[in-house]
Amino acid sequence: EVQLVESGGGLVQPGGSLRLSCAASEFTFSTYSMNWVRQAPGKGLEWLSYISGSSSTIYYADSVKGRFTISRDNAKNSLYLQMNSLRAEDTAVYYCARDTFFSTGGGPFDPWGQGTLVTVSS
């Protein structure tokens, strides 16, 4: 079964940094684009960032551009999100999600990981 497992969430002070990881299994990781999506408590879903299978194409939402960095290590079947200059409004559950469009990317997301909670507070 295709599986995504996030880790790295926790409590961080405003202005601090955190690195999220997403471990992928049971599919050829390097052939799929990946995404990060977040959900603030009681709110809707917000797409944050996209990375192609080869890491050659990367996109960010305006809300995190310049503060967050997406990356991947295909040898380790892992996706990452480096989050710097964190703000209270970044408090959310962060999900990694696989793009459904094999090789090309740009499609809807399936599956999703279970999410990891990031809390930004002093």
Place this chain on the structure above:
Amino acid sequence: DIQMTQSPSTLSASVGDRVTITCRASQSLTSWLAWYQQKPGKAPKLLISDASSLESGVPSRFSGSGSGTEFTLTISSLQPDDFATYYCQQYKIYWTFGQGTKVEIK
């Protein structure tokens, strides 16, 4: 940016009811639209892609329709397992989600 607007925000319904959720886009998506179901404390689950293509394993009581800027998700006969929040998502230009529609028990 493409904006997505769902209606209603909350929907109260009974088991067996026919339920329709609408999603409108600020510009044409052709058919690049997906629907997700999310239950409390769980990750979203993809139900429908390309506006009307049912994902494998999704019950046939779910259906999607529409193109351009207006889309609908219909549940033909609401079941107890269907009480959840539903999101539309455009993937024409980057990705944007609607604000969600919570389907609750009447």
